[in-house]
Amino acid sequence: MADTDPYPTIKYFLRNGNMLAWAAGLLIAAYGVWGAFSGGSWICAVAGIGIGWFAYMVMRCLREVLALVADTLMPQ
Secondary structure, eight states, rough: OOOOSHHHHHHHHHHHHHHHHHHHHHHHHHHHHHHHHTOOHHHHHHHHHHHHHHHHHHHHHHHHHHHHHHHSSSSO
């Protein structure tokens, strides 16, 4: 039987977590700004930017928690 790589998803998020957080935050913010320019009010832009920033921070926190768990529990 072939030896498989343990925990590939955890390693992927540790490697690319900051980039994914940036991408998610920017997409949410861009969607809010697009909503404001396509007929919504300026509140759509403000809400999109705020929720995008919040999503970015939550994803960064989750990446840090995952890094802590990986350092503690995964074999090196």
